[in-house]
Amino acid sequence: MTEQDFIPKSYNSTLESGSVKWASPSNIALVKYWGKKKDQIPENPSISFTLSDCKTITEITFTKKESADFSFDIYFEGEKNEAFKPKIQTFFERIEIYMPFLKDYHFKIETSNTFPHSSGIASSASGMSAIALCLMSIERSLSIVEVTDEVFNQKASFLARLGSGSACRSIEGELVVWGKNESIEASSDLYGVKFEGEVHSNFKNYQDTILLVDKGEKQVSSTVGHQLMYGHPFAKERFSQAHDNLAKLKTILASGDLNEFVKIVESEALTLHAMMMTSMPYFILMKPNTLEIINKIWAYRQKTDSKVCFTLDAGANVHVLYPENEKESILEFIKNELVSYCQNGHYICDQIGLGANQI
Numbered sequence: 544m545t546e547q548d549f550i551p552k553s554y555n556s557t558l559e560s561g562s563v564k565w566a567s568p569s570n571i572a573l574v575k576y577w578g579k580k581k582d583q584i585p586e587n588p589s590i591s592f593t594l595s596d597c598k599t600i601t602e603i604t605f606t607k608k609e610s611a612d613f614s615f616d617i618y619f620e621g622e623k624n625e626a627f628k629p630k631i632q633t634f635f636e637r638i639e640i641y642m643p644f645l646k647d648y649h650f651k652i653e654t655s656n657t658f659p660h661s662s663g664i665a666s667s668a669s670g671m672s673a674i675a676l677c678l679m680s681i682e683r684s685l686s687i688v689e690v691t692d693e694v695f696n697q698k699a700s701f702l703a704r705l706g707s708g709s710a711c712r713s714i715e716g717e718l719v720v721w722g723k724n725e726s727i728e729a730s731s732d733l734y735g736v737k738f739e740g741e742v743h744s745n746f747k748n749y750q751d752t753i754l755l756v757d758k759g760e761k762q763v764s765s766t767v768g769h770q771l772m773y774g775h776p777f778a779k780e781r782f783s784q785a786h787d788n789l790a791k792l793k794t795i796l797a798s799g800d801l802n803e804f805v806k807i808v809e810s811e812a813l814t815l816h817a818m819m820m821t822s823m824p825y826f827i828l829m830k831p832n833t834l835e836i837i838n839k840i841w842a843y844r845q846k847t848d849s850k851v852c853f854t855l856d857a858g859a860n861v862h863v864l865y866p867e868n869e870k871e872s873i874l875e876f877i878k879n880e881l882v883s884y885c886q887n888g889h890y891i892c893d894q895i896g897l898g899a900n901q902i
């Protein structure tokens with residue numbers, strides 16, 4: 544597939560109005576995307592677990608208008624939101640060539656998250672993928688040819704990527720690969736693909752408890768962080784390491800080797816933050832409590848035979864990952880030893896999920 548393949552040929556233009564609604568989940572990367580070329584073409588491949596409960600729910604109501612410019616309003620959690628407008632405007636400009644109906648309608652975009660606002664959880668992945676899916680549903684009703692689910696998901700992911708890179712991994716579940724990698728034949732830089740390799744039962748219903756260490760605004764956005772990979776002294780090595788780690792993870796997912804899984808996942812998280820600490824300008828997004836939690840997890844693993852591990856996004860919060868059969872003991876461990884490091888004692892229990900669904 545090339546970009547050109549996503550440009551539709553023609554539409555049935557009789558549709559006057561309608562409304563579509565999607566719930567789209569967040570995702571947590573195991574091998575991290577950090578560094579991109581123009582329009583979110585990733586410098587290296589990544590793979591993520593799709594989450595189940597951390598979702599954005601978006602409804603788009605559309606009404607026909609004279610074609611002139613983009614016209615839309617955004618409501619976030621019931622209230623009109625001007626702050627999100629520029630981001631959506633840029634998104635519409637980027638995708639217009641692939642969605643030529645965008646100027647023919649006025650859109651009312653109503654969106655809300657299942658996770659608390661300002662929890663420090665990245666909502667761009669769930670938010671952008673939810674909008675992309677709604678627009679795909681509209682396109683499907685306008686299309687004169689049948690849009691198969693495969694084409695639908697692929698283009699939804701392609702569009703979501705143009706909104707925010709990691710959003711392209713939120714369409715399907717349970718594991719999604721994005722970025723060309725030799726070990727995964729169907730992989731592409733343009734969109735995420737469902738990981739079709741063998742997955743051992745150890746990874747069934749894998750748990751992710753998100754410890755909210757810092758709910759504040761990040762000092763450095765992901766967009767700026769990605770840019771700092773240009774001319775980064777370790778960029779070349781890092782990008783090739785991500786390719787190797789993805790290939791290794793493919794084998795680990797099949798064998799169910801949780802010790803090796805822990806090594807790759809934690810190393811990826813720390814490498815991501817090492818890249819931040821060694822860029823120019825350099826920055827640190829972890830907080831003292833992030834490190835306290837990491838050390839507690841390591842100590843717990845040493846004294847038990849637990850396979851619990853952590854990963855980090857571009858922020859201070861810690862994702863605690865563990866197999867379903869450890870659910871009871873790890874939740875106990877979290878309550879007894881980790882909650883005190885969370886802001887206001889807040890954490891969110893989630894697990895691996897199956898992807899977005901239309902409501």
Ligand code: DP6
Nearest residue numbers: 572575576707708709765766856857
């Ligand atoms: C650290 O997808 O938020 O979470 O493409 O600029 O919108 P943009 O960045 P974004 O970057 C996420 C980076 C990450 C790692 C990951 O999810 O792979």
